[in-house]
Amino acid sequence: MRIITDQYDNHELPFKIKISFSAIFDYLEESGRHDLIQQFDHIPELKEGFDDFELLKTYKKEIGQLLETLFPSPLQQNEIKSVSIPFNFTSFKFTKRFLQILEDAGECYELKFRDFEETKIYIMACTFILNTCYGYNLDFKRPFFLDIPNVKTGELKHYRTLFNGDFMSIKKLENAPKITKEDYLELLDNFENIDLWKEKFPINSYELKGFGIMNLFDVTQDEILTNLKDNLLEKNNHSFFNLQKNIADLFGDPSIKFGFSTYDKDFNHPQSKDRYSYNSYILEQGSLLDCTNFFCNGIINQLFIKHELVAISDLSTYGKETNCNGFYEHLNKQDIKSVILVPFQMNSNTFGIMELVSPKKYVLNSVSANKLKDVIPSFSIAIKNFTEAYQNNLDAIIQKFYTSIHPTVNWRFYDAASNYLKHIDNNDSIPLIEDIVFEDVVPLYGQVDIKGSSIARNVAIKQDLMYQLELAEDVMAAAYENQKLTIYNEHQFRIQQQLRNLKRSLKTGDENSITNFLKKDIYPYFEHLKTINTILKEKVEFYESKIDDKLQVVYDKRFKYEQSVTLINKKLAQFIDTKQLEAQKMFPHYFERFKTDGIEFNMYIGQSLVKSERYNEVHLNNLRLWQLQIMCEMENIVYSIQHKLEHPLQVASLILVQSNSMAIKFRMDEKQFDVDGAYNIRYEIIKKRIDKALIKDSKERLTKPGYIAIVYTTNKDAEEYSKYIDFLKNKNYLTGEIEDIELQDLQGISGLKALRIQVSYLKETEKISFKEILEVLKN
Structure with a gap:
């Protein structure tokens, strides 16, 4: 007789378990099987019961014989059954089919139930006592499953188990407290409180006597x-x-x-x-x-x-x-x-x-x-x-990459779409999609602009064109030297004229006119020159090796310039996109970013943008401080990659402060937000012109490399940002004295002022705690 002992860790129970086969002896007595009963007279423990589970091994032969009445031979190959001790999970006396299943499972298999919570065994036993001894009907039953592999076939079989407790009895011992109705009701509301259950049902305060039968049913399919x-x-x-x-x-x-x-x-x-x-x-x-x-x-x-x-x-x-x-x-x-x-x-x-x-x-x-x-x-x-x-998923991707519907305001668009569908459901003759307008929002604008980008681009274009003309002149000079044909000398002269004009200045249209001149007047000779001799062929092929295959021009200095601009934009965009996700957690707001020669970004914050959160002015103050901090960090990013730039470039940063709230409206034709109302358009005009602003009574630009300019209109704004600057200077983000500057009037705009402060490059900045931010905002 095979015996599988408890596969779980040692656990306490509210009752002592005594294995007894008295129920079988009673059956044999009723059936007149006195001869069989006499065979076990010398082992009274089998009938009276024993709590030493080692006796299962001592008397396994006799127990096996005694249990034959429950395991008839015709069903040995059909039923999956064993004797099992409830709440202890020691099993023995298996049918032949069950034994074969266990053999096929391999030596490493442990007979354990699926998703079985060992911590709940004690409470499960207590509910069994409540139902059996006190007549309650507390349903704690749940199906138990065994997942048993077959190492020979590779299959995993699933079995549902049913326990037969007809051969068990339970009784109260002297140390068992009386369970009242109040106790029962208290337990109903405290399932997870194991200490309470142990108080009502102390360890070993009852006796469970007998044995159980475990039946398995194949539910694999x-x-x-x-x-x-x-x-x-x-x-x-x-x-x-x-x-x-x-x-x-x-x-x-x-x-x-x-x-x-x-x-x-x-x-x-x-x-x-x-x-x-x-x-x-x-x-x-x-x-x-x-x-x-x-x-x-x-x-x-x-x-x-x-x-x-x-x-x-x-x-x-x-x-x-x-x-x-x-x-x-x-x-x-x-x-x-x-x-x-x-x-x-x-x-x-x-x-x-x-x-x-x-x-x-x-x-x-x-x-x-x-x-x-x-x-x-x-x-x-x-x-x-x-x-x-x-x-x-497609919608999410399209929204992320192809439309300007920001997650913060997504809810408003769904509301509008829902209202539109309601109009259709109501059979409205002309269902109209409503305007999306957010009232009383405060804008924040920032830019990190590549300084002198237009000049740098023109210099790169000029250098490439000059080099291309010099290469073409070299080919024509070699052709005249080799062939002594005056036409080659005349074309060399015309190329030199183009070079002299270009050295003086690069004018609008020069790039196209020079390219057309080369294609129309020079290149036809190159094809002929390649057929004359090796020297001229090598000259033409050297020229062609310097020409970009796609653009058909020398694209060296321009390429390095574009690569440098692209690297700056990429680094700044990646940084602010990541930081923006963090800022949204502080308080949801609208954010949009543009790549130009550098980075521009708009933010709007206000109650109308959010559906459930409560907006407070402290959220605006916090976002302004955050904006200034990340501008410092973006300046340092550009500074840190200078050695990687093929074309040296610098940036200048600017923040535009707007005190008054405004309305923004989603323009359906342009698929983007824009300010709403004539007064608010002034803000957009300032944004477009402010980076060209000059300091009053001078020709000096407000923006310059190494500094952040903060443009404002009211003294209150200046005082607020001066606090932020002092705070960030203390954290090594900024350095030097604050410049308070009056600006020359722009076209249609007057009364603008600015604070300007130097960026602290590559110094060890201190981490800013939330408590410190609150302190700055409070003061």
């Missing part, structure tokens, strides 16, 4: 179907893609593979795997095919017209019957021998096919296809969920 349906109905792409093992388990063959393909409503052009298909064995990724020339008429009729399942148990036979059509050839190349195809109508425009394939003949057939009947309804729902989830 049910489990597979349940898991498969659960997997299908999960509303995410990953669960849909995890069906491979579920399908293989359902058919009991790991060789079976799963795929899915989609087709347009005319059934002539399957959609590629990149859209709604997954791991298709019919379609190649990104392919399009004509179904009428690919499938046979039988499959076209059965799948696409009648919407009926197709099962091919032997693909080779199918190939002979269809003259090895495209469908056969494509599957045969993949070593597929049997296949099942199940059709689904996804929507009015799209048709889907679930594909099951196997490298074995006859594994998939019209009989085994019946296993899918319970799955198909769930699969239909899963396809719908999958396509919806996919579409949602």
Whole structure:
């Protein structure tokens, strides 16, 4: 008799367990089996009971014989059953079928229940006492499952367990407190309070006597179907893609593979795997095919017209019957021998096919296809969920990369769309989409501008053009020296004229005129020169090696300039995009960023932008301080990458402060927000002109490398930002004295002032705590 002792850690129980077979002795007595009873007279413990589980081993032969009455021979190969001690999980006296299952599970297998909470054993035992001794009907029952592998076949079988407690009795011991109705009600509301349960049911305060019977029922197919349906109905792409093992388990063959393909409503052009298909064995990724020339008429009729399942148990036979059509050839190349195809109508425009394939003949057939009947309804729902989830992902991607609808204000657009649908549902004659306007928001504007970018770009253009003309002149000089033809000397003179004009200045249109001159007047001679001799051919080929293949011009200095600008923009954009996510956690606000020669960004903050949060002026103050801090950090980023720039560039930073709140409106034609109202347009005008502003009574620009300029209109703003500057100087973000500057009037704009402060480069900045920020804002 095999004995499996408790597989769980030692645990306390509210009762002592005494193993007793008195119920069997009573049965034998009633049946007149006195001869059998006498065989065990010398072991009174078997009837009276024992709590030393080692006696199971001592008397295992006798116990085995005694229990034969419960384990009749005809059922040994059929039933999966054993004797089990409740709440202790020691098991013995297994049926032959159960023993075979355990043997097939391998030596390493432990007989443990799935998702079993050992910490709940004590409470489970207490509820058993409440029901048995006190007559309550407290339902704590839950199904227990065993997952038992078969190391020979690789299968994992699932069994549901049922316990028979007819052979057990329980009694109160002297140290057991009396359980009142009040105790019972208190326990009902304190399931997790183990100390309370132990107070009401102390350890070993009852006695459980007897034994139990554990029956196992194979529910593998049910489990597979349940898991498969659960997997299908999960509303995410990953669960849909995890069906491979579920399908293989359902058919009991790991060789079976799963795929899915989609087709347009005319059934002539399957959609590629990149859209709604997954791991298709019919379609190649990104392919399009004509179904009428690919499938046979039988499959076209059965799948696409009648919407009926197709099962091919032997693909080779199918190939002979269809003259090895495209469908056969494509599957045969993949070593597929049997296949099942199940059709689904996804929507009015799209048709889907679930594909099951196997490298074995006859594994998939019209009989085994019946296993899918319970799955198909769930699969239909899963396809719908999958396509919806996919579409949602598309929407999210489009919103992120192609529209200006910021997550903070997303709710307002959905409200507007919902209202529009209501108008349609109410049969309004002309349903109008409402304007999206946010009132009483405060703007924040900042820019980190590449200083002198236009001049630097023109210098790069001029250097490239001069080098190109010098190369062309060199070719013509060599041609005249070699051939002594005056026409070559005349073209050399014309190139020199272009060079002299270019050295004096680069005018608008020079780039195009020089390029056209070379293409029209010079290049035709180059083709001829390459055929004359090796010297001239090498000269022309050297010229051509310096020309960009796509642009057909020398693109060296310009390339280095553009690369430098791109690197600065990329670094700044990555930084502010990351920091902006952190700032949104402080308080949601609208944010948009633009790449120019540098970075510009707008922010708007206010109550109307948020749906549930409460806005306070402290959120505006905090965002202003945050903006100034990250401007310092962006300046340092550009400073730190100077050695990587092919073309040396510097930046100058500016913040525009606006005290008064304004309204912003989403422009449907431009698909972006803009200020609303004539008065607010003044703010936009200032933004466009402020970086050209000069200090009053001078020709000095306000913005200059190494400094941050803060443009303001009221003394209150100046006082506020002066506090922020002092704070950031203390943290080594800024340095030097604050310059308070009056600005010259801009066209239509007067009365602007600015603070200017030097950036502290590459110093060790101190981390700013939330408490310090609050202190600055409070003061």
